[in-house]
Amino acid sequence: MTRFFKGWLHRYFSDEEAVILSVLLIIGFVVVLTMGSMLAPVFAAMVLAFLLQGVVNQLKGRGVSHNLSVTVVFLIFLTTFLLILLVLVPLIGDQMSRLFNELPRMIGDAQHALQVLPQKYPGFISETQVTVWIETLNGQITNVGQWFVSFSLSSIPGFVGVLIYLVLVPILVFFFLKDSALLASWTGSLLPAQRPMMMQVYAEMSDQIANYVRGKAIEILIVGAATYLGFVVLDLRYAALLALLVGLSVVVPYIGAAVVTIPVALIAFFQWGWGNEFFILMVVYGVIQALDGNVLVPLLFSEAVNLHPIAIIVAVLVFGGLWGFWGVFFAIPLATLLKALMTAWPTQSDSIQPGDGESSAG
Incomplete structure (x- = not known):
């Protein structure tokens, strides 16, 4: 077991840059967990x-x-x-204040609707x-x-x-x-002069993270504005509050849209019941979600993140649990960073040159 562990360390941590990067990643992880709220x-x-x-x-x-x-x-x-x-x-x-004041009436309507169910469906x-x-x-x-x-x-x-x-x-x-520029230069001065792996990871991630953050912010604005306009035209109550929730829901892939549908449907139901207005609103809401997923996201994120949906959901759950909102927001970039590190990480077999074996034998 000891021999296996030593071989694993020699394979993945024989490179000085890999050791330094590992220390930096551990320090960054500890800082986020211990001082995330302060920072x-x-x-x-x-x-x-x-x-x-x-x-x-x-x-x-x-x-x-x-x-x-x-x-x-x-x-x-x-x-x-x-x-x-x-x-x-x-x-x-x-x-929000008006919604909390109206909650007792909504709760009473919900209880009344439940009480008549046995008569309708005995x-x-x-x-x-x-x-x-x-x-x-x-x-x-x-x-x-x-x-x-x-x-x-x-x-x-x-x-x-x-x-x-x-x-x-x-x-x-x-x-x-x-x-x-000054901050980037100062950060670079703290790192080794020769850092090909760090430069490879940085080149792969810098533009991608910046584009992801900008694209996600634009998506929040467009989806939130379109939802607010649709809700106002249909005269749905609490349109601004619900539109804000719908806009922020795009931060959480797959899960956000499903979760935020519940308050939208409940508010519409308490306002109109099972009327035509309710179904029209849900159709409009569904169209907005479909356009977001099939038109807006491909346009904003032309460089598709090559991650499996399961990996994205796991990243959202893990980083969100560790780091709250920011972990959810940066779940995809952080998962992509881990993938880039795994791809670029030097190993002993990668670093051996053709003549190294002969010289060591001699």
């Missing part, structure tokens, strides 16, 4: 800087100086940020089953109420955290954009 503003700013760096590069390509390009792009970002803060956030908050549903369902529903409502009360009591620290985000994130975005 969340930095991660958020890095994502936003990824989104804006392409615009900066386009302006620089047209002859605009670096500082002026950064200033123009940052002012556009700051204006958009303030518009979202002053317009979208109050709208979402108002709709051969399939009994009153005992309905009683169990109603008790389960009331238990879940109690849990949600307790969570909401505890959330309200802890809202002051959360509000302070939001204020920190509002101040720190724009500042960090500006410096990430302004000093991107």
Whole structure:
């Protein structure tokens, strides 16, 4: 067993660069797990800087100086940020408040609908089953109420955290954009001078991660805006809140669209029942989801991620469990990074030159 372990270490960690990269990966993993919540503003700013760096590069390509390009792009970002803060956030908050106020009526309608099921379908549903369902529903409502009360009591620290985000994130975005070349040069100075594997992985991942982040942000905006427009035209209540959920659902492949369909269908049912409006809305919602998966995603992500759906779902579950929202958001890039590392990782058999065996024998 010891001989096997030594042989495995010699095969995969005989290269100095592989050892250094392993240490860096372990340090990064430990930092994310232990200080991920504290460094969340930095991660958020890095994502936003990824989104804006392409615009900066386009302006620089047209002859605009670096500082002026950064200033123009940052002012556009700051204006958009303030518009979202002053317009979208109050709208979402108002709709959430109205939804919580209307929940008792919705719950009463649901209980009434359950109570009449034994009369409509006596051969399939009994009153005992309905009683169990109603008790389960009331238990879940109690849990949600307790969570909401505890959330309200802890809202002051959360509000302070939001204020920190509002101040720190724009500042960090500006410096990430302004000093991107300086930061890249400083990071490179800490690494070995000869790092072919790191350069191979970096070349494969840098553009792909940046394109993924930009593409995912554009997808969120387009899907959310199209959903909001459709819901407003059909006069669905809480259109902005539901459109936000639908837009954010694209972050989680496969799972997000299925999960967010439940609140959309429930709100539509409580508003219209099993009427024509309900089925029209669900058809419109289905068309938006189909266009997203079959038209928008191929256009935005022309370089398809060569990962099996099972690998993507496992990556979402694992990285989401370890790192929360950011783990879910970066699940596909992180899985692609692992695949790139496995492809580029040097082994002893790869590094042996044709004459090495003869010279060692002599």
